Amino acid sequence: MPASPNPLWDIPTRVFHWLIVCCLPIAWWSAEEERFDVHQWTGYTVLVLVSSRILWGFIGSRHSRFTDFVVGPARLGAYLRGQGGRSAGHNPLGGWSVLLLLSLLLAQAISGLFNSDDVLFSGPLYYWADSDFRDAMGLVHDLAFNGLLALVCLHIFAVFYHQFKLKEKLLQAMLHGSALGRIGTEAPAPWWWAVIVVLLIGLALWWGLLQAPQSSLNW
Numbered sequence: 686m687p688a689s690p691n692p693l694w695d696i697p698t699r700v701f702h703w704l705i706v707c708c709l710p711i712a713w714w715s716a717e718e719e720r721f722d723v724h725q726w727t728g729y730t731v732l733v734l735v736s737s738r739i740l741w742g743f744i745g746s747r748h749s750r751f752t753d754f755v756v757g758p759a760r761l762g763a764y765l766r767g768q769g770g771r772s773a774g775h776n777p778l779g780g781w782s783v784l785l786l787l788s789l790l791l792a793q794a795i796s797g798l799f800n801s802d803d804v805l806f807s808g809p810l811y812y813w814a815d816s817d818f819r820d821a822m823g824l825v826h827d828l829a830f831n832g833l834l835a836l837v838c839l840h841i842f843a844v845f846y847h848q849f850k851l852k853e854k855l856l857q858a859m860l861h862g863s864a865l866g867r868i869g870t871e872a873p874a875p876w877w878w879a880v881i882v883v884l885l886i887g888l889a890l891w892w893g894l895l896q897a898p899q900s901s902l903n904w
C-alpha cells in the first residue's frame with residue numbers, strides 16, 4: 686500500500702480555517718439581528734481560533750509557519766513579474782493576504798471586546814477603557830469588518846481563479862490536507878499540540894476577561 690503523502694495543510698490549519706469560515710456569517714448575522722449573546726460567543730471563538738492560528742504559525746507544521754510563506758519585497762516582486770519559482774504552500778502574494786486576513790480578524794475580535802450597542806450590551810472590556818479609546822475601538826470594529834468583507838471576496842475570487850482557471854487543486858488540499866500537486870514536504874507537527882494551544886489561549890482569555898471591571902461603578 687503506498688504511504689500517504691505529507692499533508693500540505695495539517696489538521697489544525699484546516700480546522701482553524703473552516704471554523705473561522707463558519708463563524709464570520711454567524712457574527713455578521715447576530716450583529717445585524719442584535720443577538721449579542723450569540724455575537725459575543727462567536728467573537729470569542731474567532732479570537733481563540735485566530736490567536737491559535739497565529740501561534741501555530743510559529744510552532745506548527747512547515748507550510749503553516751510564517752517563515753514558509755511570508756517573503757520579502759524582492760521575492761514578492763519577482764512573483765508578480767512571473768519570475769518566482771512555484772512554492773509548495775501559499776504563494777508570495779497569498780502569504781501576504783493570509784497575514785492581512787489574520788490581522789483584520791484579530792483587530793475585529795479585539796475591538797469587539799471594547800464595543801457597546803449603547804443600549805443593553807457592552808463588551809467585557811468596555812468599562813476598562815476611557816471613552817476616547819472605546820470610540821476608537823468602535824471605529825476599528827466598523828472599518829475592520831468592511832476590510833474583511835472586501836478581502837474575503839478577493840480571497841474567494843483568487844482561490845477560484847487558481848482552482849478553475851489554473852487548474853490547481855487548492856480546495857481539495859484545504860479539505861483533505863493534500864491533493865495532486867499540493868503535497869507537503871515534511872511530516873506534520875503533532876495535531877494535539879494545537880489542542881494544547883487552543884486550551885491555553887482559551888483559558889488565558891477567560892481568566893483575563895474575568896479580571897475586567899463589570900461596570901463603571903467598579904472603578
Ligand code: HEM
Nearest residue numbers: 698702705706709774775776779783786837844855856859
Ligand atoms: C470567511 C471567510 C474566509 C476567511 C476569513 C478565510 C481565511 C483564510 C486564511 C487565513 C487562509 C490561510 C490558511 C492558513 O494558512 O491558515 C485561507 C486559505 C484558504 N482558503 Fe480561505 N477564508 C475564507 C473563506 C474561504 C472560502 C469560502 C473558501 C472556499 C471557497 C476558502 C478556501 C481557501 C483555500 C482553498 C485556502 C488555501 C489557499 C492556498 O492553497 O494557498 N476560503 N483562507
Ligand code: HEM
Nearest residue numbers: 712716725728729731793794797798800801802808826827
Ligand atoms: C471576529 C469577530 C467579530 C465580527 C466578525 C464582528 C462583526 C460585527 C459587525 C458586522 C457588527 C455591526 C457593525 C457595527 O456596528 O460595527 C458588529 C457590532 C458589534 N459587535 Fe462585533 N464582531 C466580532 C466580535 C465581537 C466581540 C468579541 C464583541 C464583544 C464581546 C463584539 C461586540 C459588538 C457590539 C457591542 C456591536 C454593536 C456596535 C454598535 O451597535 O455600534 N463583536 N460586530
